[in-house]
Each structure stands twice: as structure tokens, then as C-alpha cells.
Amino acid sequence: DLFQHLHNVELARDMQGMRIRKKKRQTILPLPGSLFLKKSSGVTRIPLKSAVNGKPPALLTSFVVFQLYGLGVPLNVLEITSETAGSFRFSLQQFVKLESLTDKGGIQLADGGWLIPRNDGTAGKEEFYRALCDTTGVDPKLISEEWVYNHYRWIVWKQASMERSFPEQLGSLCLTPEQVLLQLKYRYDIEVDQSRRPALRKIMERDDTAAKTLILCVCGVVSRGSSPQKQGLGGVAAPSSDPQVENPFAVVWLTDGWYSIKAQLDGPLTSMLNRGRLPVGGKLIIHGAQLVGSQDACSPLEAPESIMLKIFANSSRRARWDAKLGFYRDPRPFLLPVSSLYNSGGPVGCVDIIILRSYPTLWMERKPEGGTVFRSGRAEEKEARRYNVHKEKAMEILFDKIQAEFEKEERDNRKPRSRRRTIGDQDIKSLQDGEELYEAVGDDPAYLEAHLTEQQAETLQNYKRLLIEKKQAELQDRYRRAVETAEDGTGSCPKRDVAPVWRLSIADFMEKPGSVYQLNIWRPPSELQSLLKEGCRYKVYNLTTTDSKKQGGNTTVQLSGTKKTQFEDLQASEELLSTYFQPRVSATFIDLQDPEFHSLCGEVDLTGYVISIIDGQGFSPAFYLTDGKQNFVKVRCFSSFAQSGLEDVIKPSVLLALSNLQLRGQATSPTPVLYAGDLTVFSTNPKEVHLQESFSQLKTLVQV
Numbered sequence: 001d002l003f004q005h006l007h008n009v010e011l012a013r014d015m016q017g018m019r020i021r022k023k024k025r026q027t028i029l030p031l032p033g034s035l036f037l038k039k040s041s042g043v044t045r046i047p048l049k050s051a052v053n054g055k056p057p058a059l060l061t062s063f064v065v066f067q068l069y070g071l072g073v074p075l076n077v078l079e080i081t082s083e084t085a086g087s088f089r090f091s092l093q094q095f096v097k098l099e100s101l102t103d104k105g106g107i108q109l110a111d112g113g114w115l116i117p118r119n120d121g122t123a124g125k126e127e128f129y130r131a132l133c134d135t136t137g138v139d140p141k142l143i144s145e146e147w148v149y150n151h152y153r154w155i156v157w158k159q160a161s162m163e164r165s166f167p168e169q170l171g172s173l174c175l176t177p178e179q180v181l182l183q184l185k186y187r188y189d190i191e192v193d194q195s196r197r198p199a200l201r202k203i204m205e206r207d208d209t210a211a212k213t214l215i216l217c218v219c220g221v222v223s224r225g226s227s228p229q230k231q232g233l234g235g236v237a238a239p240s241s242d243p244q245v246e247n248p249f250a251v252v253w254l255t256d257g258w259y260s261i262k263a264q265l266d267g268p269l270t271s272m273l274n275r276g277r278l279p280v281g282g283k284l285i286i287h288g289a290q291l292v293g294s295q296d297a298c299s300p301l302e303a304p305e306s307i308m309l310k311i312f313a314n315s316s317r318r319a320r321w322d323a324k325l326g327f328y329r330d331p332r333p334f335l336l337p338v339s340s341l342y343n344s345g346g347p348v349g350c351v352d353i354i355i356l357r358s359y360p361t362l363w364m365e366r367k368p369e370g371g372t373v374f375r376s377g378r379a380e381e382k383e384a385r386r387y388n389v390h391k392e393k394a395m396e397i398l399f400d401k402i403q404a405e406f407e408k409e410e411r412d413n414r415k416p417r418s419r420r421r422t423i424g425d426q427d428i429k430s431l432q433d434g435e436e437l438y439e440a441v442g443d444d445p446a447y448l449e450a451h452l453t454e455q456q457a458e459t460l461q462n463y464k465r466l467l468i469e470k471k472q473a474e475l476q477d478r479y480r481r482a483v484e485t486a487e488d489g490t491g492s493c494p495k496r497d498v499a500p501v502w503r504l505s506i507a508d509f510m511e512k513p514g515s516v517y518q519l520n521i522w523r524p525p526s527e528l529q530s531l532l533k534e535g536c537r538y539k540v541y542n543l544t545t546t547d548s549k550k551q552g553g554n555t556t557v558q559l560s561g562t563k564k565t566q567f568e569d570l571q572a573s574e575e576l577l578s579t580y581f582q583p584r585v586s587a588t589f590i591d592l593q594d595p596e597f598h599s600l601c602g603e604v605d606l607t608g609y610v611i612s613i614i615d616g617q618g619f620s621p622a623f624y625l626t627d628g629k630q631n632f633v634k635v636r637c638f639s640s641f642a643q644s645g646l647e648d649v650i651k652p653s654v655l656l657a658l659s660n661l662q663l664r665g666q667a668t669s670p671t672p673v674l675y676a677g678d679l680t681v682f683s684t685n686p687k688e689v690h691l692q693e694s695f696s697q698l699k700t701l702v703q704v
Contacts, residue, residue, distance in 0.1 A: 010105075033188070065078070071172075072173070091121060101117065114134050202325065203246075206297040213333070213334060216263075221252050225250040264310050264311070335539075343546070346545060348542075353537070354506065355538065362678055363500055384496075516601050538569045605657075622637065628701045635674050636675050638678075656679065678704075
């Protein structure tokens with residue numbers, strides 16, 4: 001071995017060990033390192049992007065090995081990965097003359113630290129641990145080998161990646177012993193002396209939330225979602241609580257440059273990973289991540305196997321290559337185009353929308369046997385009345401049945417009591433207990449009650465009252481249990497599961513005009529319904545996506561509100577809003593006859609007289625309207641008049657105002673056909689200004 005005969009190396013190693021042991025017995029005062037002083041000096045620093053002339057990271061396929069070597073990037077640097085970086089060893093002969101090593105037994109690096117190589121002339125994480133402990137201002141008692149090994153690994157991977165990505169500018173300049181020890185001392189200054197923790201450490205120690213906006217780097221793949229066999233970050237198989245269960249979602253390693261954590265991807269992100277769109281080394285900007293697994297605070301270096309982040313496609317995007325890792329400067333959700341969202345992509349952080357149309361509240365009922373039914377407000381009122389009548393009758397029958405059973409049990413359990421007319425006065429006076437008095441009175445209360453004292457009579461009455469109350473309580477308890485059974489999903493009168501939902505048609509302000517999306521707000525507060533207006537712009541936080549709907553052959557995503565949904569009013573110029581929004585107008589029958597006629601959201605409002613009804617008792621009735629000028633429109637309903645509660649509204653010669661009629665592809669018939677659904681409003685006394693004007697004009701025209 002080249003160094004075995006060099007006693008200076010062994011001597012230098014022994015002397016370093018003595019210095020470290022001595023420092024452990026001393027009080028070490030903090031002394032900032034040179035890198036920390038430079039970064040905190042306030043002097044304007046050159047951004048990395050400017051330092052490399054704005055060029056993106058180079059692909060390794062752009063260079064051949066000898067070209068990279070000529071630029072100062074040796075072969076062993078090309079082979080460094082996040083898994084192998086921790087075991088990387090420097091060959092010090094590449095960085096210092098052999099004479100210097102043989103003379104001093106090592107090399108003195110930044111901030112005074114001595115790097116003493118192994119006998120083979122190489123230095124790895126163990127040697128850098130001792131070099132850091134030997135550095136001025138470092139207290140060896142405050143750091144562990146695991147802490148240094150962890151940071152050594154991430155520093156080596158980062159520096160190697162810098163050289164590989166920008167070989168022309170940074171080749172041979174980053175992955176050097178000097179730079180590694182400089183950055184180790186900087187991390188000591190930050191974490192130990194300054195007590196400033198990086199993002200993942202604060203999250204895993206439960207001192208900050210993972211839901212803030214984060215920028216993390218993909219540093220390894222645990223599984224791709226198809227195999228139950230899990231691997232550790234170093235490629236070693238890791239224990240699993242249930243190896244038989246396959247996880248359909250991929251698991252990757254993410255790092256903030258200081259520590260790492262596993263992250264479970266959702267379906268869309270798993271698909272991106274398997275298509276190569278989430279490469280190792282790529283950065284992600286993430287919002288709304290969830291920390292799952294162990295609920296106890298823990299150090300990143302002692303984290304249990306179960307702890308990981310859950311991240312979602314609708315709140316994650318690729319970040320720029322030069323984005324700074326860790327907590328993003330703005331912790332709030334970042335804006336995303338609605339068209340980029342996924343149905344199964346989880347929570348949506350933030351969207352910028354314009355409300356195109358606001359619809360009346362719908363009522364969704366979940367049936368006990370499965371399935372759902374949506375009803376308009378009028379149809380829900382009718383269904384609620386029908387249910388209440390049915391329930392009242394069912395409860396009357398149920399109560400009569402329970403009372404009859406209870407009375408029969410009372411008669412069967414009643415003990416026969418003999419007449420006790422021979423009881424003497426002395427015996428009567430000795431009775432003081434309510435139950436004894438009640439038993440003594442028996443079936444002939446008139447005789448004995450006349451001989452009771454006032455106190456005995458009161459005691460007897462109290463006991464009788466207690467018996468009655470006890471029977472009533474038992475009867476009420478039986479009735480309550482019977483009602484609960486009846487209202488159960490499988491009972492004779494199951495309780496209704498009904499929830500209101502407010503639907504809005506919206507446009508995305510980040511996209512070009514033309515696309516229309518749906519936003520559903522469940523159990524909307526009345527204050528919110530009065531605040532959100534058509535034609536206004538809002539920034540909406542904390543939504544989720546639901547199953548898609550096909551509109552015009554295109555599959556679009558639907559948004560739904562959550563308990564955390566918030567609306568922020570935004571200003572926009574009238575000129576810009578007009579490119580997205582058209583105010584409601586009462587459509588003329590002449591316009592509807594034009595095959596080229598289009599309306600916002602494919603819906604129209606109009607007024608007209610009912611002149612005839614087709615299949616009024618059927619499941620899909622229709623009726624004709626006229627505008628009084630010999631123009632006609634046919635309106636087809638998707639449900640019967642009885643189901644919709646319209647049997648008393650749609651009658652011949654009635655003047656109607658209708659909102660939210662659906663305009664579909666026009667048939668060859670000269671009479672336009674419109675469709676009325678759950679969102680269509682039927683009124684004989686409209687409140688909307690545009691319908692009131694049309695309503696009044698039509699009424700005047702007919703009267704003339």
C-alpha cells in the first residue's frame with residue numbers, strides 16, 4: 001500500500017484524535033465558518049442561473065465520457081447517485097501533491113479543519129466527520145456520526161450533480177474536499193449554532209405543517225406501484241408490515257437537500273413516474289401534503305419506517321431546475337389551470353375563476369338501497385311532504401302496536417290480589433312504605449283509603465305516580481327504539497339522507513375564453529350564496545375534484561367545495577370580463593330559430609304562453625310556448641310534471657318565465673326544441689329584471 005510506510009499519516013491521525021478528545025472536555029465557543037459569513041454578509045450574490053449563463057442543466061447524452069473528463073468531470077463523479085453518494089471516497093492525490101501528504105500527514109482545508117486520509121490515500125464520510133470535529137468552532141459533543149454522514153451524502157450528491165449538469169462552467173470546481181468541508185461547516189453553523197432547522201426536519205419533528213408549499217427533489221424510487229417488495233433508499237429491501245398487500249400507488253424518496261422522507265404518490269403521479277415524467281433529480285413544488293404514519297415527533301435520522309408524505313397531483317407540479325429547496329417563500333396554495341387538474345388527483349389548492357351562471361339549489365337524496373336522486377327545490381318540497389305524511393301514518397301504526405303489546409304484558413304480569421277487608425286499624429297504622437300501602441289497598445281502595453292518615457295517603461299517591469311515570473318511561477323507551485329501527489336503512493320508514501348542493505358554471509381566468517366547468521358547493525351557507533355573483537372574478541382555495549362529465553364530446557373535470565373552501569374577491573376590467581361573461585337576457589323566439597345561435601353555457605332564459613301540453617301524465621312530457629307573434633318553442637322535460645312538482649304550474653294559457661333551459665343541437669324541425677332539467681326554474685312571477693321586462697311586454701302584447 002502506498003501509504004503504509006508513511007508514519008506521518010498515522011501520527012497525524014493520532015494527533016487529530018487527541019485534539020478531538022480534548023475538545024470534548026472543553027467548552028467550545030461558536031465561530032461562524034467562512035461560507036456562513038459570505039452568505040450572511042449582505043453582499044449581492046450571483047444567482048446560479050446567471051452563473052451558468054441561463055443554460056438549463058445538460059443531459060449526459062450531450063457529452064461523451066472523454067469530453068466530460070476534458071472538462072474536469074472524472075468517471076467516478078458520473079456514477080454518483082443519491083444511493084451511492086454516502087459511500088463516495090475522494091482520492092486525495094487528485095487534489096494535493098503527494099509530497100504535501102507525506103510531509104504533513106494530511107491536508108488542512110477550509111476553516112482550519114484537517115482531513116487525514118486512510119492508508120490508501122482516500123477520504124470518505126468517516127474522515128470528514130473527524131475533520132469537522134477538528135475544525136475551529138465545532139463542538140464534537142453536539143454532533144453525531146449519523147448527522148455528519150447524512151449531510152456528507154447530500155452534499156456529495158449535490159456537488160456531483162452540479163458538475164454533471166454544467167460541466168463547461170463547473171467541471172472540477174464543486175466536488176472537492178474543500179467544498180465538502182465548507183458546506184459541512186455551514187450546515188453545522190445553521191443547524192447547531194443558529195438552531196435553524198430545514199423544512200423536512202421541522203415537519204417530522206411536528207413543529208411545522210407539511211401542508212405549506214414545499215419544493216422538494218426526487219432522489220429515489222421505492223416502488224412503482226406494482227410490486228409489494230419495498231426497497232430502502234440505498235436499494236436494500238426494507239421491512240414491510242404486510243408484504244402480501246400490493247400498494248397500487250408508487251412510493252418515492254424526496255429530499256430538501258438536508259434530509260429525506262418517503263412520499264406516497266396518488267394515481268396520476270404514479271402514472272407520471274412510470275412514464276418518466278418524474279425523474280430522479282427533478283424538483284416538485286407541492287402544496288397540501290399530508291404527513292402519515294407515526295403520529296409521534298421524531299428526528300429525520302431516527303424516523304420509523306411507516307412515516308411518509310402523501311402528495312397529490314392536483315397540488316403538485318414540476319418546479320424549475322434552479323428553484324430553492326425547502327419551504328417556498330409563499331406558503332399559500334399556488335394557482336393552477338382547471339384544465340390541468342385530474343379527477344382522481346386529490347385536493348386543489350387554488351384556482352382563478354369567473355362565475356358565468358349561478359343556479360338554484362338542488363337537493364341530492366341518497367337512497368337506502370343505493371343510488372342518488374337530484375331534485376329541484378319545488379320537487380324536494382313535494383317529496384318532503386309525501387315522506388312526512390307517510391312517516392306520520394307509519395309512526396301512528398307503530399305506536400298503537402307498541403302500546404297494545406305493552407298493555408297486554410301489563411295484564412299478563414299483574415298479580416291477582418285478594419280482598420283484605422279484615423285488616424285492622426292497628427295494621428293500617430303500621431304501614432308506612434308506598435309499596436306496602438299499594439299492596440294493602442288491593443282491589444278495594446275505597447275501604448282502606450278512608451282509614452289512612454294524611455301522610456299515608458300522600459305516600460300512596462306518590463308511589464302510584466312513580467309507577468305511572470315508570471310505565472310511561474318504559475313505553476317511551478320502547479317507542480324510541482322502535483322508531484330508530486324503523487328509520488334505519490332497512491326499516492319500514494328509513495330516514496331520508498338529503499343534502500343541498502349549489503351548482504355554478506365557471507370559466508378559468510388563466511385559460512382562453514370558451515371552456516366551461518362546473519363547481520358544486522355542498523350545504524352552501526346563505527351568506528355565501530348572497531356574496532357570489534354572476535360575472536364576478538374570484539380566487540378559490542381548497543377545492544376537490546369529482547367524476548368528470550362529458551360536454552360536447554369532451555371530458556371535463558368537476559370541482560367541489562369542501563369545509564375549508566374560501567373565496568377571495570378579485571377585480572377585473574369590464575373589457576376583460578366581457579370576453580368571458582355575457583349577462584343573462586331573455587332570448588327571443590326568432591333568435592332560437594337561427595341554426596347559428598349560441599348562448600353562454602348552452603342555456604337560455606325566455607318567457608312565453610303555454611298553448612298546448614303533450615303527454616302531460618307521462619315520464620317525459622313536453623309543452624309548446626308562443627311569444628304572441630306566431631313563433632313557437634317546444635320544451636321537453638326530463639321528468640314528469642308530478643315528480644317535478646309542476647302539475648299546478650304548467651297549464652294551458654299560463655304565462656311562464658323559464659331560466660336555464662338547455663339549448664342542444666337543433667333538429668331539422670322548424671320549431672326550436674329546448675330541454676328542462678333539474679336546474680330549470682319555472683315561474684309565473686319572475687324576480688329577475690330581464691325576465692320581468694320580457695314578461696311585462698308579452699303580457700301587454702297579448703292584452704292588446
